[in-house]
Amino acid sequence: MNAEDRSAELFVISAPSSSSTIPQGRQFTGLYYREILKTFRNPLVLAITVAQPFMWLAFFGSSFSTVPLSELDALLHTQIQSYLQFLIPGVLATSMLSIGMFGSMSTIQDKRFGFMKRILITPTSKATVYLAKALGSTTRGMVGIPVMVIAGLAFGVRFSGDALMWAGWAASLVLLGFGFSCMFLAITASSTDWQTPGVISNFITMPLMFASGALFPPANFPGWMQTISSYNPVTYAAEFGRGIILNGQADWTYLGYVGIFAAAMAAIGTLVAARYLRVE
Amino acid sequence: MPSDAIRTRGLTKRYGTFLAVDHVDLDVPAGTVFGLLGPNGAGKTTIIKLLTGLSDITKGEATVAGFDIHKDPMHVKQNVGWVAAEVILDDDLSASENLWLQAQLQRLDYWKGRAETLLHYFDLTAYRRQKVGTFSTGMRKKLEIALALLHQPKVIFMDEPTIGLDPATRQMLWELIQGVHREFGITVLLTTHYIEEADALCDNVAIIDRGKIVASGTPDALKESENADVIEIETKQEVNEAQLRAIPGVLAARSQGRSWLLRVSSAEEVLPSLLAVVHDETVRSINVQKPSLETVFLNLTGRRIGGSESEGPVDFRKFYAQMRRARS
Numbered sequence: 387m388n389a390e391d392r393s394a395e396l397f398v399i400s401a402p403s404s405s406s407t408i409p410q411g412r413q414f415t416g417l418y419y420r421e422i423l424k425t426f427r428n429p430l431v432l433a434i435t436v437a438q439p440f441m442w443l444a445f446f447g448s449s450f451s452t453v454p455l456s457e458l459d460a461l462l463h464t465q466i467q468s469y470l471q472f473l474i475p476g477v478l479a480t481s482m483l484s485i486g487m488f489g490s491m492s493t494i495q496d497k498r499f500g501f502m503k504r505i506l507i508t509p510t511s512k513a514t515v516y517l518a519k520a521l522g523s524t525t526r527g528m529v530g531i532p533v534m535v536i537a538g539l540a541f542g543v544r545f546s547g548d549a550l551m552w553a554g555w556a557a558s559l560v561l562l563g564f565g566f567s568c569m570f571l572a573i574t575a576s577s578t579d580w581q582t583p584g585v586i587s588n589f590i591t592m593p594l595m596f597a598s599g600a601l602f603p604p605a606n607f608p609g610w611m612q613t614i615s616s617y618n619p620v621t622y623a624a625e626f627g628r629g630i631i632l633n634g635q636a637d638w639t640y641l642g643y644v645g646i647f648a649a650a651m652a653a654i655g656t657l658v659a660a661r662y663l664r665v666e
Numbered sequence: 667m668p669s670d671a672i673r674t675r676g677l678t679k680r681y682g683t684f685l686a687v688d689h690v691d692l693d694v695p696a697g698t699v700f701g702l703l704g705p706n707g708a709g710k711t712t713i714i715k716l717l718t719g720l721s722d723i724t725k726g727e728a729t730v731a732g733f734d735i736h737k738d739p740m741h742v743k744q745n746v747g748w749v750a751a752e753v754i755l756d757d758d759l760s761a762s763e764n765l766w767l768q769a770q771l772q773r774l775d776y777w778k779g780r781a782e783t784l785l786h787y788f789d790l791t792a793y794r795r796q797k798v799g800t801f802s803t804g805m806r807k808k809l810e811i812a813l814a815l816l817h818q819p820k821v822i823f824m825d826e827p828t829i830g831l832d833p834a835t836r837q838m839l840w841e842l843i844q845g846v847h848r849e850f851g852i853t854v855l856l857t858t859h860y861i862e863e864a865d866a867l868c869d870n871v872a873i874i875d876r877g878k879i880v881a882s883g884t885p886d887a888l889k890e891s892e893n894a895d896v897i898e899i900e901t902k903q904e905v906n907e908a909q910l911r912a913i914p915g916v917l918a919a920r921s922q923g924r925s926w927l928l929r930v931s932s933a934e935e936v937l938p939s940l941l942a943v944v945h946d947e948t949v950r951s952i953n954v955q956k957p958s959l960e961t962v963f964l965n966l967t968g969r970r971i972g973g974s975e976s977e978g979p980v981d982f983r984k985f986y987a988q989m990r991r992a993r994s
Contacts, residue, residue, distance in 0.1 A: 408740040507719075
């Protein structure tokens with residue numbers, strides 16, 4: 387084929403579309419898939435994602451290994467078979483706090499390498515970019531859920547609950563992760579500094595991890611920490627999972643609370659991103 | 667589509683107190699190659715950002731591919747392609763994956779055949795599954811142009827398209843730009859600070875300096891309007907301006923310290939008289955230029971397109987002396 391024949395195939399100039407808005411589904415799919423490809427193509431990222439839950443259970447889970455079960459029951463205000471059983475829903479809930487960091491870092495990388503310009507020079511809205519990053523982060527965080535459950539089984543933990551409850555528990559973690567990813571990305575929407583996501587992560591994660599019922603029961607907290615804990619969605623996702631795993635009981639209002647949190651964060655974050663997401 | 671692919675009126679962009687683009691009026695006829703020629707920092711890239719909706723317009727109007735950039739930025743974006751000065755691709759993805767992503771972002775339904783053809787056209791078929799991070803600069807540039815063409819845009823913006831390329835790749839790109847424009851009638855707006863690039867490629871040129879269009883027209887018309895040679899002369903001692911102006915054939919004289927810029931009717935006729943006035947031994951350097959886009963810019967602004975933003979030439983001797991003193 388000569389150059390002219392080849393080039394003739396390249397172009398058919400079409401009339402412009404008459405609608406004033408451009409649907410965003412295809413752009414969202416493309417950007418989301420890009421996030422997933424970039425994340426899971428890195429074997430080190432995958433290996434550490436898988437190893438981390440085992441380390442949590444091995445190190446943190448062994449903190450009370452010499453304490454008699456009856457004393458743990460009193461301390462944790464519930465009947466457990468092992469501290470790990472109490473811990474797993476909490477660790478999974480707290481791990482959702484920092485997953486937004488990945489989306490935030492990937493956004494800053496796109497700004498600094500100019501790729502954000504390449505995206506936004508196409509009919510793709512800032513809100514679409516934002517939501518694709520948030521869902522990409524959430525998906526990355528979800529890998530930890532089956533790994534943690536398998537790690538728990540490997541450590542001899544017994545799990546209660548039925549399939550519906552387990553699906554609900556997984557949904558609560560997805561919503562929690564999505565909500566915090568949205569919050570994270572909104573806070574860093576205008577940032578172009580590599581250091582920001584790490585600093586924000588510490589700032590969000592530390593207080594919300596400890597001021598929640600994820601690792602220790604709020605009944606032991608001082609009043610002000612109990613107040614934070616009672617508004618903290620991490621508490622609700624942890625308690626929802628714990629009810630299922632320990633007793634086979636699901637309090638679905640907890641799932642609703644986490645859902646409201648996720649929807650609110652997505653709505654606020656989309657508005658913030660549309661206004662403040664920087665191109666470079 | 668109207669006859670103008672790009673039309674701006676009073677296009678202005680202000681960053682705080684800095685006026686980056688100052689009331690620019692452009693009329694780029696459809697199917698032509700239009701060059702924005704100017705030094706670094708003149709506002710060329712900012713104009714591209716404004717016309718592609720990457721940056722908000724402070725004041726003024728702009729229509730691109732028949733759509734108002736204020737009212738309908740999404741349809742403008744659907745109809746423009748972009749080739750960045752710094753070559754922007756996703757290095758973690760393969761060439762095919764970059765094309766796939768572009769197809770998603772542009773919402774293309776039938777693109778695979780064209781993507782294959784583009785890869786073939788740019789000799790990238792054999793490398794389509796390789797990560798773009800492993801590509802040479804020339805291959806990256808080709809892929810970037812393939813991305814810009816994938817959705818059949820009506821207007822392509824090329825920001826300093828040949829910067830940092832070796833001569834062979836630059837030549838290839840020049841041919842490609844001319845080919846794209848000739849074969850498909852795509853309007854190309856390119857920015858450059860290379861005189862020869864603007865001269866070789868562009869049907870029309872606008873010369874831009876400090877955010878303002880200072881001259882525009884076809885390269886030939888601009889050169890013809892110049893109708894004068896330019897002599898740059900640098901001396902070791904002060905020279906009397908009146909004496910310079912009195913030399914027959916000197917049309918204008920502009921001083922930049924001990925460096926002079928003279929517009930003359932004919933350099934060959936003026937030089938002997940000039941060297942009689944400015945004695946040989948005081949001449950540090952002398953440079954003669956026939957009419958070119960460079961001399962057009964030089965005469966309009968007193969600076970070279972490739973020169974620095976600062977007024978007048980840099981005194982390197984003084985600079986080296988300062989550096990030596992600082993080291994001792």
